[in-house]
Every structure is written in C-alpha cells, then in structure tokens.
Amino acid sequence: MTSPYPFAAIFGILIVALTIASGLIWIERRLLALWQDRYGPNRVGPFGLLQVLADTIKLLAKEDWIPPFADKPVFIIAPAIIMITVLMSFAVIPIAPGIIISDLNIALLFFLAMSSLGVYSIVLAGWSSDNKYSLLGGVRAAAQMLSYEVFMGLSLMGVVLLSGSFDLVDIVHAQRKIWFIIPQFLGFVLFLIAGLAETRRLPFDLPEAESELVAGFHSEYSGMKFGMFFVGEYLGVTLISAMITILFFGGWMGPVLPPIVWFLLKMFFFIGVFILMRASLPRPRFDQLMAWAWKLMLPLALANLLVTGAVVLAFFH
Amino acid sequence: MPDNYFARYLPLLIHLVIVGIVACGMVLLSWLIGWRRPTRAKMAPYECGMAPIGDARERFSVKFYLVAMLFILFDVEAVFLYPWAIILRDLKMFGFWEMIVYIDIVLVGFFYIWKKGVLDWGEASMKRGGF
Numbered sequence: 001m002t003s004p005y006p007f008a009a010i011f012g013i014l015i016v017a018l019t020i021a022s023g024l025i026w027i028e029r030r031l032l033a034l035w036q037d038r039y040g041p042n043r044v045g046p047f048g049l050l051q052v053l054a055d056t057i058k059l060l061a062k063e064d065w066i067p068p069f070a071d072k073p074v075f076i077i078a079p080a081i082i083m084i085t086v087l088m089s090f091a092v093i094p095i096a097p098g099i100i101i102s103d104l105n106i107a108l109l110f111f112l113a114m115s116s117l118g119v120y121s122i123v124l125a126g127w128s129s130d131n132k133y134s135l136l137g138g139v140r141a142a143a144q145m146l147s148y149e150v151f152m153g154l155s156l157m158g159v160v161l162l163s164g165s166f167d168l169v170d171i172v173h174a175q176r177k178i179w180f181i182i183p184q185f186l187g188f189v190l191f192l193i194a195g196l197a198e199t200r201r202l203p204f205d206l207p208e209a210e211s212e213l214v215a216g217f218h219s220e221y222s223g224m225k226f227g228m229f230f231v232g233e234y235l236g237v238t239l240i241s242a243m244i245t246i247l248f249f250g251g252w253m254g255p256v257l258p259p260i261v262w263f264l265l266k267m268f269f270f271i272g273v274f275i276l277m278r279a280s281l282p283r284p285r286f287d288q289l290m291a292w293a294w295k296l297m298l299p300l301a302l303a304n305l306l307v308t309g310a311v312v313l314a315f316f317h
Numbered sequence: 318m319p320d321n322y323f324a325r326y327l328p329l330l331i332h333l334v335i336v337g338i339v340a341c342g343m344v345l346l347s348w349l350i351g352w353r354r355p356t357r358a359k360m361a362p363y364e365c366g367m368a369p370i371g372d373a374r375e376r377f378s379v380k381f382y383l384v385a386m387l388f389i390l391f392d393v394e395a396v397f398l399y400p401w402a403i404i405l406r407d408l409k410m411f412g413f414w415e416m417i418v419y420i421d422i423v424l425v426g427f428f429y430i431w432k433k434g435v436l437d438w439g440e441a442s443m444k445r446g447g448f
C-alpha cells in the first residue's frame with residue numbers, strides 16, 4: 001500500500017535522506033580518522049558535528065565558477081541530474097510498513113533504470129568541462145559504470161526468482177522465514193561489488209582518482225555544483241546500503257525494536273562497511289577493473305542465476 | 318494490480334517535481350550567493366599549473382566505444398532474463414531448458430569477443446597488436 005499521506009512521506013524521506021547523506025560526510029571523516037589513528041574534524045561544535053553545516057555555508061559562498069571554455073548548459077545540468085536520479089530511487093524504498101513514497105510493482109526495475117541514468121551525469125560533466133582530466137574521468141566512469149551495470153541487474157535476479165516479484169515490499173515479505181543472504185550469498189557479493197562500482201567509491205574510484213586525474217570528471221567544478229556531486233555520491237552510498245538491507249537482509253524485519261529502527265540499524269551497518277572498504281583497500285588498475293567485471297563477474301552472475309533457477313524448480317515443484 | 322494504476326504513480330510524479338525543485342534550487346542558490354571575480358589564470362582549463370596545449374576535444378581510445386557496444390548487446394540480453402525470472406515458476410522445466418539454450422548462445426558470443434581480445438586492456442591488448 002502506498003502511504004495515505006504522499007506529501008508527508010515525500011518530505012519525510014527527502015529530509016531524512018539528505019540529512020543522512022550530508023551527515024555521512026562527517027561520519028566518514030570521523031571513522032576514517034579513527035581507523036587511521038587521528039582525530040578527524042573535531043573543532044566545529046560538539047565532536048565536530050557542525051562541520052557539515054560549516055562546509056555547506058562555505059560551498060554556497062564560494063565563487064560560482066562556470067568556465068568560459070565549457071559547454072555551459074550541459075555543465076550546469078550535469079550535477080542536477082545526479083541529484084535527481086539518486087533521489088528518485090528513494091521513492092521506491094520501503095523503509096517500514098506504510099513508510100514508502102510509491103509502492104510500485106516494478107520497483108526493482110525502477111531502481112535499476114535510475115542507476116543507469118546516473119551515468120549521464122558523470123559523462124556529461126566530464127565531457128562538458130572541456131578539460132583533459134575531466135574527459136578522461138568521464139570516459140572512464142562511463143566504461144566502468146556500464147560494465148558493472150550489466151551484472152548488477154543479473155545478480156538481483158536470484159532474489160527475484162526466490163520471491164517471484166519485482167516489488168520491494170513483496171521481496172521483504174518473502175524473507176519472513178529466511179533472509180536472502182543465505183540462499184543468495186553469491187548474489188549479495190556480486191551486488192555489493194556492483195554497488196561500489198556504481199557509486200564510484202573506493203576501491204572503484206578510478207573516474208576521480210585524485211593522484212592521477214585530479215578529481216577527474218569534476219576538476220572544473222566549484223562551489224555548490226561540486227557539493228552536489230559530493231552529496232550525490234553519499235546519497236548513492238545510502239541508497240545502495242538501503243537496497244542491500246531490503247534485498248538480502250530482511251528490510252525492516254527484526255525482533256523487539258520497531259521496524260524503522262531495524263531498517264536504519266542495518267542500513268548504517270552497510271554504510272560502515274562502505275567506509276571501511278575505503279579505509280582499507282587499494283585502487284586497482286583500469287585494465288584489472290574491466291577484466292574483473294567482464295571475465296569474472298558476468299559469468300558468475302549467469303551461473304548464479306541458472307543454479308538458483310534449478311533449485312527453485314527442484315524444491316518448490 | 319487491484320488498485321488504481323494512476324494512484325500508484327502520482328506520488329512518484331509529485332516526488333519528481335519536488336526533487337527537481339531541490340536540485341535546481343541548489344544550483345540557483347550558489348549562483349545567487351556565490352561571487353564572481355574572473356582573472357586570466359582562472360579562465361584557462363586546470364592542468365596542474367602548466368599552460369594548456371590544445372583543448373580536450375581530442376581522440377581517445379577506441380576501447381571505450383567497444384565497451385559501449387558490448388554494454389548494449391549484453392544489457393539487452395540481460396533484459397530478456399528479467400521477465401524469465403518472474404515467471405519461471407509457471408514455465409516449469411520447459412522455461413528452464415529454454416533458458417539454458419539461450420544462455421549457451423549468449424556464451425558463444427561472449428567467448429568469441431573474449432578470444433578476439435576485446436576484453437583485454439593495456440599490455441595484454443598491446444601484445445595482440447589489436448584495438
């Protein structure tokens with residue numbers, strides 16, 4: 001059932017998503033600091049909590065720089081596209097029973113479609129900047145995100161086979177007996193890796209590799225437009241963590257605590273995993289990245305799909 | 318679906334409008350608040366302090382175009398698997414064997430491009446002298 005108060009749901013989810021995403025900037029810097037034996041931001045407000053607010057004000061007050069050599073309309077639209085596509089995906093996320101903006105029967109396909117559209121933002125940003133680093137970052141991002149998208153959808157089809165639905169609410173209900181992480185462990189690993197690559201997080205941050213491409217596709221961006229790419233990335237992390245929670249870890253289900261608390265707990269656990277990966281993993285070479293996607297992940301995803309299909313037919317019929 | 322089709326998609330439409338306003342608002346706000354003071358060095362593309370040579374509208378590796386073509390091929394093939402996953406329980410074993418045949422055909426193409434070296438980047442690709 002779609003929420004009876006659509007506006008309340010939309011504003012509630014938008015505010016929570018944006019707060020979590022910007023809060024993540026502080027959480028990530030504090031956690032990285034913890035794992036690297038330093039303090040991280042601790043000056044602005046208690047525990048440095050107001051750092052995000054200070055950063056926002058600074059970004060808004062910075063020079064709104066649109067390079068004269070850039071393709072202006074495309075340059076301005078690109079950061080808006082990433083915000084819109086990622087925030088649109090949040091519309092189909094069931095946070096708890098009744099707390100969902102739009103309960104679609106094709107929710108999973110909608111999520112995949114929106115994550116595909118996100119590629120445009122990065123490619124257009126890299127191309128319109130007319131800067132060699134940006135162009136390299138843009139084409140790298142395109143190749144990487146397209147390659148990892150091919151098996152991202154396939155890795156989820158195991159879950160669809162087990163639950164028999166694209167509806168995320170039905171998928172959560174189908175996990176009443178057992179979380180899909182157990183029958184679909186391979187699917188979970190594949191989706192986690194694809195999710196990392198889709199959000200361009202380390203170890204898959206080749207499009208923006210600071211040490212070689214000086215921020216890649218957003219070298220020429222400044223002020224709030226840069227901030228939008230930044231928040232867009234953290235929104236992506238939040239979204240992928242929410243999707244992992246829903247698809248493989250029973251969504252809002254859990255004993256004693258209210259459903260929404262369980263959902264947030266599980267989601268923050270995976271956000272923590274994302275940050276730990278950034279703290280601990282090195283960046284691969286680009287040829288390794290592509291070979292990994294096409295030669296290993298794609299055959300594995302197909303094999304996982306067929307085996308799951310065979311098991312479903314053998315046990316349920 | 319039992320309930321009204323439109324009712325399911327209306328919140329999505331409202332959401333799209335609000336999200337669009339948020340995104341455009343952020344761009345507009347930085348345009349309104351941010352100041353502008355162009356200098357000659359700022360007007361040049363950033364190249365780590367070097368004077369830029371030419372612009373970025375240059376040729377780049379054809380490998381990237383190949384990946385785009387492969388993506389279209391394989392994503393279309395993957396899309397055929399989505400509805401199959403939904404209705405496999407109704408198709409029973411017939412659907413399963415059909416899909417085995419289909420995936421075999423996909424794999425023939427996959428190993429062809431693998432052996433052709435389309436998936437090799439960097440040194441491995443250089444050794445073949447191709448692409």
